[in-house]
Amino acid sequence: MKAAICYELNKPLVIEDVILDPPGKGEVKICMAATAICHSDIHAIKGEHGDIKLPAIAGHEICGYVEEIGESVDYVVPGDKVIASIIPEGCGHCYYCREGLSNQCTTHPLFLHGQGRMTNKTGQRLTQYAGPVAGFAEYAIIPERNLVKVPTELPSDRACLIACGVIAGFGAVLYRAKVTVNSSVTVIGCGGVGLNAIQGALFSGAYPIVAVDVSEKKLETAKEFGATHTVNPRIEKDPIETVHEITYGRGSDFVIVAVAGIEILRQGFLMSARDGTTCVIGHGHGEQLSAFTPTDFMGGRKLTGSAMGAIRLRKDILRLIELYYSGRLKLGELVSGHYPFEKINEAFESSEKGEVIRNVITFE
Ligand SMILES: [Zn+2]
Numbered sequence: 001m002k003a004a005i006c007y008e009l010n011k012p013l014v015i016e017d018v019i020l021d022p023p024g025k026g027e028v029k030i031c032m033a034a035t036a037i038c039h040s041d042i043h044a045i046k047g048e049h050g051d052i053k054l055p056a057i058a059g060h061e062i063c064g065y066v067e068e069i070g071e072s073v074d075y076v077v078p079g080d081k082v083i084a085s086i087i088p089e090g091c092g093h094c095y096y097c098r099e100g101l102s103n104q105c106t107t108h109p110l111f112l113h114g115q116g117r118m119t120n121k122t123g124q125r126l127t128q129y130a131g132p133v134a135g136f137a138e139y140a141i142i143p144e145r146n147l148v149k150v151p152t153e154l155p156s157d158r159a160c161l162i163a164c165g166v167i168a169g170f171g172a173v174l175y176r177a178k179v180t181v182n183s184s185v186t187v188i189g190c191g192g193v194g195l196n197a198i199q200g201a202l203f204s205g206a207y208p209i210v211a212v213d214v215s216e217k218k219l220e221t222a223k224e225f226g227a228t229h230t231v232n233p234r235i236e237k238d239p240i241e242t243v244h245e246i247t248y249g250r251g252s253d254f255v256i257v258a259v260a261g262i263e264i265l266r267q268g269f270l271m272s273a274r275d276g277t278t279c280v281i282g283h284g285h286g287e288q289l290s291a292f293t294p295t296d297f298m299g300g301r302k303l304t305g306s307a308m309g310a311i312r313l314r315k316d317i318l319r320l321i322e323l324y325y326s327g328r329l330k331l332g333e334l335v336s337g338h339y340p341f342e343k344i345n346e347a348f349e350s351s352e353k354g355e356v357i358r359n360v361i362t363f364e
């Protein structure tokens with residue numbers, strides 16, 4: 001089997017034969033169908049998500065089929081179609097699971113930079129950027145708790161997107177920020193995550209829905225996903241003031257920051273209303289919060305993070321699939337291009353140009 005390996009940061013991935021461990025207790029061998037390129041993958045292989053032991057393998061927006069199951073696996077059987085996500089199903093017993101916050105499960109915590117289950121031809125173990133999952137390979141060993149069974153007829157190139165971009169955006173709006181009907185929402189960054197925040201805001205009955213991005217093309221796409229107003233900080237002299245004007249002088253009740261950068265985060269925060277909530281999704285690595293002053297928090301503004309949209313893996317993803325089949329969740333519209341596995345470096349190059357929503361690597 002082949003995997004696309006990162007041997008050196010900022011260099012093309014190397015596709016080569018690797019040896020995969022057999023599935024252990026609670027683990028499943030997945031035959032990859034489709035893996036999308038998330039911006040986090042780009043950050044990872046450029047070294048912008050912290051140091052990682054190389055060689056390493058990325059890819060965390062995964063759809064595939066169960067090939068083989070390890071001991072005590074009882075959720076899936078060979079042939080099942082699954083989405084694999086970095087966020088695990090909660091244990092059901094810990095404090096947070098009992099609170100209904102399985103995304104904060106302390107028995108199965110979310111983690112990055114995991115021990116890999118692949119060995120290259122010189123005997124080196126491959127580290128996994130996305131903790132328990134590794135999607136840029138023909139097969140992977142993934143813990144059962146990171147899998148969601150999905151309908152076989154759900155197209156793989158759409159299913160894979162749900163594993164990160166969709167839940168990170170749509171989930172942040174519904175389950176973390178808990179956007180209320182008739183409130184205003186501003187989304188900064190209209191890429192694969194931000195567009196999902198916009199469609200989440202539309203679904204939640206928000207108005208106005210303000211999209212902020214430096215790309216006019218992305219702002220046009222944002223309108224198709226439900227944005228009622230657009231703001232381009234490259235054109236607007238004072239984007240904070242513009243958002244306040246659009247939101248009747250009050251500022252936005254909810255601000256979703258779906259792009260990395262501390263100055264952008266501060267701008268987003270200042271776009272929020274009194275008592276408003278700013279939810280941070282986009283993150284790079286090592287930014288300092290020094291651009292904030294205590295007076296920025298006057299008026300009771302709230303600043304919060306969002307762990308993968310605060311979703312409960314198997315409950316909320318199945319609900320999103322229901323919404324997709326009901327025409328209330330756009331998935332196909334998020335796919336910019338398809339690339340066979342051997343063209344993964346072309347797909348990365350294209351994804352970096354910024355006009356792409358999601359490029360999908362296909363294995364079928
Ligand atoms: Zn991602």
Ligand SMILES: [Zn+2]
Pocket residue numbers: 090091092093094095096097098102104105106107108
């Ligand atoms: Zn738990």
